[in-house]
Amino acid sequence: MKQQFDVVIVGGGLVGAALALALDRQGRRVALVEGQSARFEQLESGWDARVYAISPANRRFLDSLGAWPDMARIGTIASMDVRGDQGGRIAFSAADAGAEALAWITENRWLLAALWRQLQDASSVELIEGVRPLSLSHNPRQAQLQLEDGRELVAKLVVGADGANSWVRQQSGIAADVKPYGQSGVVANFATEKPHDGIARQWFLGDGILAWLPLPGKCISIVWSTPQPEPLLALPAERFAAVVAEAGEQALGKLEVLTPAAAFPLRLLTPQHVIAERVALVGDAAHTVHPLAGQGVNLGFQDAARLADIIAAGRDPGEWLALRRYERGRKEAVRTMQLTCDTLFGLFHAKELPGIAWLRNTGLNLTNRLPLIKRQLARHAVGF
Ligand SMILES: Cc1cc2nc3c(=O)[nH]c(=O)nc-3n(C[C@H](O)[C@H](O)[C@H](O)COP(=O)(O)OP(=O)(O)OC[C@H]3O[C@@H](n4cnc5c(N)ncnc54)[C@H](O)[C@@H]3O)c2cc1C
Incomplete structure (x- = not known):
């Protein structure tokens, strides 16, 4: 036919x-x-x-x-807090761009x-x-x-x-x-001890990148881009939660696994x-x-x-x-x-170049002190 x-x-x-x-x-x-x-x-x-x-x-x-899905199921990113691997830090918020939110987190x-x-x-x-x-x-x-x-x-x-x-x-x-990145994205959801206050947190860990994204209530979703997903996937739930909490500097207190971890190859x-x-x-x-x-x-x-x-x-x-x-x-x-x-x-995974770790962390700190550039970053994030 x-x-x-x-x-x-x-x-x-x-x-x-x-x-x-x-x-x-x-x-x-x-x-x-x-x-x-x-x-x-x-x-x-x-x-x-x-x-x-x-x-x-x-x-x-x-x-x-x-x-647009039911708002009860959607997390709001009001601000971002990004940490480098050696003390670098940048934070910006939707208010910097005069917007209601930087982004909304929705489940697939x-x-x-x-x-x-x-x-x-x-x-x-x-x-x-x-x-x-x-x-x-x-x-x-x-x-x-x-x-x-x-x-x-x-x-x-x-x-x-x-x-x-x-x-x-x-x-x-x-x-x-x-071009394979030689990493997988490990994803999982957690209940948190402390409220996340709508902050999306990201850590450049040297050999990986960890993101904590706010879900509704006291819950977060994580994406951990790592070259070695297997050891994380093999951990029992309680240990996995403790490792994720530790990697995120205990920013939200104790974590409890809501969904088991899954991994996706990145390229x-x-x-x-x-x-x-x-x-x-x-x-x-x-x-x-x-x-x-x-x-x-x-x-x-x-x-x-x-x-x-x-x-x-x-x-x-x-x-x-x-x-x-x-x-x-x-x-x-x-x-x-x-x-x-x-x-x-590349910048956060180029370990072999002398001074690169200093450069990337100093870059984050400098940008954090420049309100105009921060506003540009926030405006870029909200798609202006
Ligand atoms: C770990 C990880 C985290 C991510 N996090 C984010 C994030 O935070 N934000 C973000 O924006 N993106 C994220 N992404 C990317 C995001 O998942 C993809 O960009 C998105 O799913 C792409 O949607 P798509 O509809 O193009 O393709 P897909 O979601 O892959 O859909 C393709 C569809 O086509 C169907 N299909 C395939 N082949 C055929 C065929 N031959 N005939 C008929 N049907 C077929 C499949 O069944 C499927 O339904 C992430 C990706 C990974 C790996």
Whole structure:
């Protein structure tokens, strides 16, 4: 059976789901092909150790889609406190940027559930769940996807929102540079003895980076980027909590594990292009960054918003000139974020260079004393 769409999106994770909703609001005929059965009712249950720091710009985007999760489940970052490995420190707050919050912390499952709940009522979107594509072909006028259940989808544009190992990217012959960081991100949630006061705390530990992110109530979520995740994962819950509390200088007193630790390998992924004939890539399919700045999914949502805007402005969503505008429009923001994270990572992991530890810690302290630069940092964090 052949079905015709304006846009077919492969991958119904956060970015693909957001793009599908944005295109639905334009009345575009969309198919969203998600390999897993995404039963959103189950998505909401329990704590999720994977959390995202959503920027104010992306909160506005999600709000516009009606997909901002219940605030009872959202932590607010009012300020940041970043510590170097030898006494360096910088702190800045939303007030420095005249904003309500630097970012909001949301759990992956709850955010995904909010998007999928909206998708159930999206009249222009056909949800195709639990099915994967088998082949992708394209010509100057359209692209065609053959699904494993025998369906054929024809569209003006196929979007790869299928994550870092993107099948669409591979089928489109787009090569990607991959640089493993030699680290994994260990994530877990904790109840804390003391209130966190909306402060996101980060420690550059010399051989790793530890972030404590405020969840609602007296709870936090951590991302510990470390070259050796295994010893942490092997610890019994109480010992793990004690090690995390110790690494964070006991800033919130005793910790108690809410969700067991999980680890994800970290790498920098840079495809040579994010478009091909009748194809565009968004989200992790188009880029990955180190989570030290918590910007991965923020970049992805901005891809979706930008691509949706460009599609809204034209008649043919897969027209080459429009795709070129999308690629050019996203290049600088993505590259800047990748470079910033990569440089910070390099600076705090270059042990062998004499004086580098002094330089990075002095740099943090100096910046901390310069109100103008701090305001710029805060404004950058909130997406001004
Ligand atoms: C440890 C860690 C911590 C992080 N912390 C943060 C953070 O604090 N803030 C932040 O902004 N980002 C963070 N990130 C990054 C963030 O997780 C990703 O940027 C985000 O999940 C990307 O979303 P996506 O929709 O592009 O891809 P994905 O979430 O990977 O979704 C891809 C979807 O496509 C589907 N799919 C895949 N292949 C196919 C196929 N062939 N056919 C059909 N469907 C398919 C998958 O089932 C999935 O649903 C972190 C990452 C790591 C590793």
